[in-house]
Amino acid sequence: MVRAPCFDKNGIKKGAWSEDEDNKLIQRYGHPNWRELPKLAGLSRCGKSCRLRWMNYLRPNVRHGNFTKEEEDVITSVHNKLGNKWSKMAALLPGRSDNEIKNHWHTHLKNRAPKDQTVLKKEQSGSLELRDANSKGCPLIKTSLNTQQEVEILLAVLSSDLTSSSSTSESSPCSLSVSDYAVPSDVTPQISDTAGNLWIEPFLPDAGSFISSSDNMFSSLGLADDLISQASLQDYMIDDVLLWSS
DNA sequence: AAAAAGATCAACCGCCAAGCT
DNA sequence: AAGCTTGGCGGTTGATCTTTT
Structure with missing residues (x-):
């Protein structure tokens, strides 16, 4: 369910991350500059892609899988008050990334809104x-x-x-x-x-x-x-x- | 069993604000 | 003050999986 790996005209790799790439990124995490990090790690990725991969999947304590009722309540509540502030929701849900919360909202919670709302x-x-x-x-x-x-x-x-x-x-x-x-x-x-x-x-x-x-x-x-x-x-x-x- | 439709979710894209020169 | 760089955010895409017909 991921995009097939490919290279753009600048030789930057896009698409799904391999296990080898993940390992290189993990080893080099801690460099203060995301744009420099892929060069140091030997990755043909842009800095943004590295940051996204780290934030969503590789950082410690990141959680995947089913959302609890409590987590869904937090998302719904914040969404009612502030709208699509995924990063704010993520700050309230340790281990959850803004991307995952956003996906969960669009695929599960959004459609639960009652018709008479x-x-x-x-x-x-x-x-x-x-x-x-x-x-x-x-x-x-x-x-x-x-x-x-x-x-x-x-x-x-x-x-x-x-x-x-x-x-x-x-x-x-x-x-x-x-x-x-x-x-x-x-x-x-x-x-x-x-x-x-x-x-x-x-x-x-x-x-x-x-x-x-x-x-x-x-x-x-x-x-x-x-x-x-x-x-x-x-x-x-x-x-x-x-x-x-x- | 096969095709079509719908659901899922990882990843990309463009924009913006903050910091630096 | 202006321009550039960088990190962060939210919207969107598209490949794959699942369900329905």
């Missing part, structure tokens, strides 16, 4: 929607895109809430991601509901568990403290919300 959808106009996947009607939330920071707050709040609510019910967490949203920096934030109230109002400061359990997430997004405070959540029911941008 709430999903975000990027609109052609650049607006942002939150809607039930089965609903053909109005989106739960629809807003003009604002600053990248505003979008990240929106996604962070929604994904965290839906994830936390899933722990007390049978429903599964929804999948949210900020990766697809490029937001013009000069657009004035405008998130409001049909009555013209600021969208953030349902999330007025509340020193509840939401904030304390989400500090790391917000910190990782680089959000200022006052914005984190604004993003706190109280009695938020996703199905009750219908917000439109003006």
